[in-house]
Amino acid sequence: MPSNAIVYTKSNKLEFLPIVSAPLSEHEIRVRTIATSISAGIERFLLTGKSITRKELKFPIVPGSECIGEVIEVGSAVTSVEPGEYVYAWKSEKWEEVQSVFGCQAESVMVREGDFLPLRRAPEESDLLIGLLADALSAVHKLDLEHTERVLILGLGALGLTIAEVLHYYNFTAVDACEMFIQRGDLAKARDIALDLSDFTADYNNRYDVIIECTGRLLLLESALRLLKPQGKFLLAGNYEVMKTDYRLLQDKEPQLIFSAVTRYDEKLTAKTLLETHAIDVARFLTHRFPIAQYEVGYDVALNRPDCIKTSLLW
Numbered sequence: 311m312p313s314n315a316i317v318y319t320k321s322n323k324l325e326f327l328p329i330v331s332a333p334l335s336e337h338e339i340r341v342r343t344i345a346t347s348i349s350a351g352i353e354r355f356l357l358t359g360k361s362i363t364r365k366e367l368k369f370p371i372v373p374g375s376e377c378i379g380e381v382i383e384v385g386s387a388v389t390s391v392e393p394g395e396y397v398y399a400w401k402s403e404k405w406e407e408v409q410s411v412f413g414c415q416a417e418s419v420m421v422r423e424g425d426f427l428p429l430r431r432a433p434e435e436s437d438l439l440i441g442l443l444a445d446a447l448s449a450v451h452k453l454d455l456e457h458t459e460r461v462l463i464l465g466l467g468a469l470g471l472t473i474a475e476v477l478h479y480y481n482f483t484a485v486d487a488c489e490m491f492i493q494r495g496d497l498a499k500a501r502d503i504a505l506d507l508s509d510f511t512a513d514y515n516n517r518y519d520v521i522i523e524c525t526g527r528l529l530l531l532e533s534a535l536r537l538l539k540p541q542g543k544f545l546l547a548g549n550y551e552v553m554k555t556d557y558r559l560l561q562d563k564e565p566q567l568i569f570s571a572v573t574r575y576d577e578k579l580t581a582k583t584l585l586e587t588h589a590i591d592v593a594r595f596l597t598h599r600f601p602i603a604q605y606e607v608g609y610d611v612a613l614n615r616p617d618c619i620k621t622s623l624l625w
Contacts, residue, residue, distance in 0.1 A: 311340075315416035316605055317408060318371040321358050326605060329372065329416065332404040337423050339391060340383035341399055346415050347438045348612035348621040349375045351467065351526060351549050357613075361411055362549045370408045374415030376400045376441045378433040379625075388423060396433045398440050398582070399426040417602075417625055427578055436585055436593045438622055439472075441573070443581035443592055446472035449547045449570040451577070453520055455482050462518045462537060463487040465525035466494040466503075468620045469547055472592055473522060474499045479590050486518075488534075491616035497594065507533045516540070524548050532559045543568055595619040 317327045334340055352362055352375050361367045381395050391397060401412050402419035413419065429437060446469060453461075461477065463470045466489035477485050478499045487500040488507055495503040504510050507530070515536050523530060526548035532555060538544070543566045584590045598615075599622040600608035612621035 311418070313416045313418045315372050315408075316374065318357055318359075318369060318373060320369050324357070324373075324606070324609060326602075327370075329408050330406045331402075331418075331420050332406055334383060334385055334420060335404075335422075336385040336387040338385045338404075338420050339381050339388055339397070339423075339426065341377070341379040341397060341419050341421055341426070342382045343377050343379040343414070343417050343419060343625045344396075344433055345379075345435055345438060345625060346374050346377040346623050348609060348623065349442075349468070350612050350618075350621075351469070352411075353609070354613060355549055355551070356411065360551060363411055365411060367409050367411065372402075372405055372408050372410040372413040372415060375412040376438060377414040377419060378429070378435075378437045379419070382418070390423065391426075391428050396429045396431070397421070397426040398429060398433075398437050398578075400441055400578075401425040415623070424575070427575075427582060429582075435599070435622055435624075436596060437582075439585060439592050439596060439620065440578055440581045442468055442472050442595070442620065443476070443584060443590065444573045444578040445469060445547075445570075446476045447577045447581060448573040449473055449522065449545060450476045450480065452545065452568050452570055453543070455480060458482070458519045460484040460486070460518050460520075462521045462534070463498075463500065464507075464521060464523045464530050464534060465489060465548070466491075466498050466500075467524060468595055470522070470524035471498055471595055471619065473524065473547065475590050475592055479584075486514075493617045494619070497619070507537075510537055518542060520545055522547055526550055528553065528555050531555055531565075535560055535563060535565070538563060538565055540564065541566065545570055596622060598622070599624060
């Protein structure tokens, strides 16, 4: 079945093209897309042909890591949803002649059971934040807040800002941050915010139990090490290609490295509930929206504007 989609045809080149999906299997559903998001951290990788997972990619590539939409067809073994219901989905891989990691930037997508969340109501644009909030919950769940005194967040993009919100939700307020764009610092629930790590004076040395890296720049660990307590923890929450850092510059403090790359289904369910009940206010991070006809403008804003946190494309 053909579907119009955003396609990366070569490095840093995107087009709007018809593509074809494979036949629907018994454990899949077909979804008519209502809205998708542009996750800048992921798309910067995919635009250059690099995957954020172990999956190898070749152009052409279908981008997009999430969507909300209406179920229009269900496989014979699917019992959790029916046509006419709405879902939040985060992976669609069955495309012919194109590749994807998550593949949600298309007017209709096929999704396996386990890769979508029934909404049980009419969708809202803020449902596009379910995955972001779930990823932040997953990151914070990997920490022992009871035995943590102070946290530093490196990077106040969408994930860094949301992690700060989740920490406050759990009544942990001893949070500082480092972010080069002032506009993002104004949105953050953080106490002390520096534009650069060098702005932290010697008074901040050995202050933090945990430093959360959200920029995707591993070399920041070397610069931030003086701020970390001995045997403190680095939580890696960004997207990384190569684990390249100078061990000799880190070894003296024996830091622990914690990876946060896997988000559980139940964390997505929790995120949905927290959004529905407004228990955590992240809707303000959905800063820009564009009709799909303006997808090129949307991508330019999402990838290049410092005031852009999260962008939606309306189909």
